[in-house]
Structures are given as C-alpha cells and as structure tokens.
Amino acid sequence: MVADLEAPRPVVSHEVIHAGKIFDLVGDVVDLGDTQVLREYVAHPGAVAVIALDDADRVLLLSQYRHPVRSELWEPPAGLRDVPDEELVVAAARELAEEADLVAGSWWRLVDFFTTPGGSDERIRVFLARDLRPVADADRHTRTDEEAGMVPVWVALDDAVDAALSGRLHSPTAVTGVLAAAAARSRGWSTLEPVTA
The missing domain is CATH 3.90.79.10 (Nucleoside Triphosphate Pyrophosphohydrolase)
Incomplete structure (x- = not known):
C-alpha cells in the first residue's frame, strides 16, 4: 500500500528571514546525510x-x-x-x-x-x-x-x-x-x- 512517510531530517540551523502577519518566510539548513542544503519555505499555521x-x-x-x-x-x-x-x-x-x-x-x-x-x-x-x-x-x-x-x-x-x-x-x-x-x-x-x- 502506498503511503507518505513522515521522515524529518536533522535541521542544522533555522532562520526567520521575514516574520509576517500570518506566516513567516524561514530558511533551514538541512542535513541530508551526504550533504547539507539550504531550504527556504513559508512556515504556515495550517x-x-x-x-x-x-x-x-x-x-x-x-x-x-x-x-x-x-x-x-x-x-x-x-x-x-x-x-x-x-x-x-x-x-x-x-x-x-x-x-x-x-x-x-x-x-x-x-x-x-x-x-x-x-x-x-x-x-x-x-x-x-x-x-x-x-x-x-x-x-x-x-x-x-x-x-x-x-x-x-x-x-x-x-x-x-x-x-x-x-x-x-x-x-x-x-x-x-x-x-x-x-x-x-x-x-x-x-x-x-x-x-x-
């Protein structure tokens, strides 16, 4: 059966780039094992x-x-x-x-x-x-x-x-x-x- 799997990777650092009225723009440096990457995204309350x-x-x-x-x-x-x-x-x-x-x-x-x-x-x-x-x-x-x-x-x-x-x-x-x-x-x-x- 196909099902998405919650599988968080370690977050090396977290930065709030912009704090908004409803949601924020954030940047995480994520450890993927072989490499670390910066991922920017909207942090939303849902x-x-x-x-x-x-x-x-x-x-x-x-x-x-x-x-x-x-x-x-x-x-x-x-x-x-x-x-x-x-x-x-x-x-x-x-x-x-x-x-x-x-x-x-x-x-x-x-x-x-x-x-x-x-x-x-x-x-x-x-x-x-x-x-x-x-x-x-x-x-x-x-x-x-x-x-x-x-x-x-x-x-x-x-x-x-x-x-x-x-x-x-x-x-x-x-x-x-x-x-x-x-x-x-x-x-x-x-x-x-x-x-x-």
Missing part, C-alpha cells in the same frame, strides 16, 4: 476547509478574491488554524458558521493534504459536513475584508467535479475536497471517518 453538502448533494462554494493569483476563486468555507489548541473539526465548524452562516449536524474527516510541499509547510484538513441548518440570527458573524464580498452558490456535486476536472476550478481546497467527496460517495461513504464537532 488551515481547515469544509465540503458542505445539502440533502440534494449540492456543495456550497464561495467566491473569494485571492490577491496572489489575482483571481476570484470558487472555494469551500475555509480558514486558518489561528486559535491556539483548537481542535480541527471545531475550527471547521467555526469557519462554516462565520463564512456561510451554517451549522452542521454531522461531520467526517474527508482528506488531508499539503498545499505546496516544495515551498510551504501548510497542511489542510478537509471535512465533510451534512445535516445543515442556518446559524441563529444572534450568532451571525460580521464578515470583513475579502470575506465581505463572498458570494455563495450551491452546485451539484457532479457539476463541481466537472468544473474541477475541466480546469474551471483552481482552489486546492475546492478541487481536492470536491474530488474526495465524489470518490467517497462512489464508495457509499464507507471510507469516511466520523468526527464530533
């Missing part, structure tokens, strides 16, 4: 994302401007792991409520991935959320910055898969999450690991 599916197997996607790629991308609700010691599924539930005004009654771990393993240590866990209902009016989050302009749309899962495979979706959380959800559905949801929010 993130969570939510594939929210309604009873008709439609997935919620949000349009959000992403400045580094100068594009408005269709993405699932998602956010940084920026609350210390917060469980991942709790972070996902918080993001679903904040970005989509939704609460889910059922949660599963869908997929984990590194966004850019050659240049960042960012890791994202994607959850599947079902049994959706609106948040209470008193619990609605006030969205700011790029989040203020997000437009929600419900897309049939099969149409979202077509959009991912045809190159119309580019967000890694959308592409990975949508394809993972479709793969899980094709296996009767038997591969999913339930979690409690």
Whole structure:
C-alpha cells in the first residue's frame, strides 16, 4: 500500500528571514546525510476547509478574491488554524458558521493534504459536513475584508467535479475536497471517518 512517510531530517540551523502577519518566510539548513542544503519555505499555521453538502448533494462554494493569483476563486468555507489548541473539526465548524452562516449536524474527516510541499509547510484538513441548518440570527458573524464580498452558490456535486476536472476550478481546497467527496460517495461513504464537532 502506498503511503507518505513522515521522515524529518536533522535541521542544522533555522532562520526567520521575514516574520509576517500570518506566516513567516524561514530558511533551514538541512542535513541530508551526504550533504547539507539550504531550504527556504513559508512556515504556515495550517488551515481547515469544509465540503458542505445539502440533502440534494449540492456543495456550497464561495467566491473569494485571492490577491496572489489575482483571481476570484470558487472555494469551500475555509480558514486558518489561528486559535491556539483548537481542535480541527471545531475550527471547521467555526469557519462554516462565520463564512456561510451554517451549522452542521454531522461531520467526517474527508482528506488531508499539503498545499505546496516544495515551498510551504501548510497542511489542510478537509471535512465533510451534512445535516445543515442556518446559524441563529444572534450568532451571525460580521464578515470583513475579502470575506465581505463572498458570494455563495450551491452546485451539484457532479457539476463541481466537472468544473474541477475541466480546469474551471483552481482552489486546492475546492478541487481536492470536491474530488474526495465524489470518490467517497462512489464508495457509499464507507471510507469516511466520523468526527464530533
């Protein structure tokens, strides 16, 4: 069976090249055995994302401007792991409520991935959320910055898969999450690991 193997190499030195608001640019001198190399990368807190599916197997996607790629991308609700010691599924539930005004009654771990393993240590866990209902009016989050302009749309899962495979979706959380959800559905949801929010 194929599986990635966590296999850290000794770090001879570590330098913060730039300390940023959300993530840092760092440089590590890594001992590979035969040689030592300098590797610069983005040190990132990580993130969570939510594939929210309604009873008709439609997935919620949000349009959000992403400045580094100068594009408005269709993405699932998602956010940084920026609350210390917060469980991942709790972070996902918080993001679903904040970005989509939704609460889910059922949660599963869908997929984990590194966004850019050659240049960042960012890791994202994607959850599947079902049994959706609106948040209470008193619990609605006030969205700011790029989040203020997000437009929600419900897309049939099969149409979202077509959009991912045809190159119309580019967000890694959308592409990975949508394809993972479709793969899980094709296996009767038997591969999913339930979690409690």
